[in-house]
Amino acid sequence: MISVNQIFKEKINYIFFLSLVLVFLELLLLPGSYVSFICRCIVLLIFLFCFLKKQYLTFSILAIILEFFVVVDLVTKRMADWYFYQIPLEIISICLDTNFDEIRSTFNFSKLEYYLIFLLILNAVLFSYVFFQKIDVSKSWYKTGNKKSAVIFFILFSLFVLGFKPIRVTIKTLVLVAPEIVADYKKIEERKSFSWGARSTDLNPITVVLFLGETHRGDHLQINGYGRETTPNLMTQNVISFGNAISQASYTLASTPMILSRKNVNDKGIFPEKSLITAFKEAGYQTWYISYLKQAHIGDNEINLIIKEADHYVRAGVDSEILRQVLDDRSEKKLIVYKTIGAHFLYHDRYPKDFEFFVPSFDSESYRVPQPVEKDIVRLINSYDNAIRYSVDFQINSIIELLKQRQEQVVFCFVSDHGTAIFEDGKSLYGGSSPANYNIAWFYWFNEEYLKEKSHKKLVNFLKAHVNEKITSEYIVDTLFDLSGIQTDKRKGYSLITEKLSQHPRRVLNGNTVVDYDKIFTKNKHEEGYLFTK
Incomplete structure (x- = not known):
């Protein structure tokens, strides 16, 4: 041998x-x-x-x-x-x-x-x-x-x-989380029997569109005072935008359930209640979930469960023709939840070549793993702003133009699931505990038919009064109920439809820990660094 x-x-x-x-x-x-x-x-x-x-x-x-x-x-x-x-x-x-x-x-x-x-x-x-x-x-x-x-x-x-x-x-x-995984199975069974007890107080035909952005930062929107022309079309659309809004988590899987349900930062694992989609269904709405992803993903997590609540699922990107077909459905009350890939990293993959407005930027040929040096940061920010200009300004403006043609009342809400870091602190890029990962785009738009009613104008004025308030995405559920005329005893407890917002800590998930955002991030570095102000 x-x-x-x-x-x-x-x-x-x-x-x-x-x-x-x-x-x-x-x-x-x-x-x-x-x-x-x-x-x-x-x-x-x-x-x-x-x-x-x-x-x-x-x-x-x-x-x-x-x-x-x-x-x-x-x-x-x-x-x-x-x-x-x-x-x-x-x-x-x-x-x-x-x-x-x-x-x-x-x-x-x-x-x-x-x-x-x-x-x-x-x-x-x-x-x-x-x-x-x-x-x-x-x-x-x-x-x-x-x-x-x-x-x-x-x-x-x-x-x-x-x-x-x-x-x-x-x-x-x-x-450490093994017990949570076991507990989640029990919560999934519990949520099946949950009911909002919701009802509609408005007899008028209405369409509510909740557009879930992806990795869109509010401080990179021209409509919020950003010094570059990232949203020139939306500047003319009378949107009501909230410039001091943050998400309660820095990644999609954690933030989305908190946007769409009564789940909050202290709730671990699967939340044993259904989302606002079920509340709208109980109130007589036909519901749609449109997403660029397939209906069910590997792993029975909360986003899958929420998607399954909708009456209809459509797999599509931002497509005006698809949306037109949904809008033409004969249902008098519609809720449309729309999810796209938005400005998700890699930024340069999120817009066509003819939207390369800010240069120099990355492309598929020139891209390599970026480093926290000025040359790479400038190209990243240019790529990101191009993605914003396409996925927020161009695409959302096209949706608003389509919604303007509707005869029924229309409520449109855009909110991003989280933001993104772009080396503001010299080391963070898409993810982690940088404050930029929580900064989100969030705005509303209403058609003329909706604004005709005096009661609706009052609701909209409440929104306008709070555009500079420091808020989190926990305000989405109740605010959308109030704007849509849906009543339920099961509220989250945070609505923008009020004369004065109650001040409370903005709690977010930082890793697996709940922290006070304004105490942890006392100096918002994402407002400094390499952001363009001219």
């Missing part, structure tokens, strides 16, 4: 060494604490020692394990580097509750990283083939005196786990 050392000495090739070079680079360059860095250095020193001492079996098995950890850490780094290792559940949730395009945009590996992953996988396959085809592992392991390899491997494996923060944080978080 050929010895273990001889086999591995003969089979180590340039692919293996090239892989290891890239592994070393990734290990040393990945972010982490001093403990993490020291652990990695120890791993590399022992790894090198095994090679120099011709402990090829230990060396080779450890190499495969190292490759596995590097791939895992590389993937988590692409997300965790933006989320500061604070909320790994977001990574899991985004992967389970989205389409391939959003996953690709979120991770967006560089060419070097794709090359690294390919080499790591190829190397593992080649090694596995050599190992299992040529060697009697059980006999060779003991014959060559490599029992000590097991001890060495265990020590190195422990050090490696200790050195990789994303893995530790993810495992710890999953253990």
